[in-house]
């Protein structure tokens with residue numbers, strides 16, 4: 001299969017990047033600890049020792065913040081790159097969505113965001129990793145929240161089933177995605193936000209793909225964005241997993 005070579009190269013690249021991230025972590029920790037010691041030493045200096053104490057302190061503190069931020073990026077990247085075993089259970093998409101929303105409710109209310117939730121009247125059974133699905137949904141919801149730029153802020157969350165495929169849809173009335181950005185939003189580290197890492201949507205895509213699902217995005221600049229995640233229903237996922245388990249390729253050589 002021609003794709004195998006590419007897939008293998010990507011997997012190798014992922015392994016190299018993870019190795020690199022791990023290598024960077026130790027010196028980065030040393031840098032953080034050194035900045036912390038420096039900060040403590042400066043703070044302990046008597047006022048008459050230097051007239052630039054505040055300036056030096058603020059530099060040491062800035063170093064601590066920057067190293068902390070780099071460490072966060074590395075952690076998030078490593079979480080993304082690590083192959084994760086899926087913990088599959090029978091789950092109701094309605095409940096997964098409701099649980100995730102409960103987690104954000106207070107934050108939304110505080111920011112004056114109107115949350116409109118419309119759930120499918122019947123349970124939407126999946127065979128899925130609930131924790132991963134909550135993570136994917138949370139990333140999408142946070143993106144929606146961060147895009148809100150109008151006086152009236154609305155996020156609408158709908159669950160449903162289309163041609164037997166359960167879905168969850170998140171619509172915001174935020175700034176929308178400029179046409180030029182659309183091809184890039186799933187690229188690793190693509191971000192237009194000041195404090196964005198650009199890992200949110202790549203993680204969403206990874207999770208949805210591993211579940212055999214699909215993501216659709218529709219956006220109008222200045223008007224808002226709609227993200228829809230389709231997931232295979234319980235029986236379809238189970239069949240897929242059974243197929244995977246039995247269809248595992250045999251080793252090429254008998255050792």
Ligand SMILES: Nc1ncnc2c1ncn2[C@@H]1O[C@H](COP(=O)(O)OP(=O)(O)OP(=O)(O)O)[C@@H](O)[C@H]1O
Pocket residue numbers: 139143144147172174175176177181185186190191192193195196197198199200201202225
């Ligand atoms: N609902 C949305 N409305 C407008 N732009 C969006 C929306 N969702 C994603 N984007 C665009 O896609 C980019 C990538 O999103 P992604 O979630 O991958 O990274 P991020 O949000 O910038 O950073 P983070 O790693 O913290 O999630 C965003 O920076 C933004 O430009």
Ligand SMILES: [Mg+2]
Pocket residue numbers: 139142143196199200201
């Ligand atoms: Mg994001």
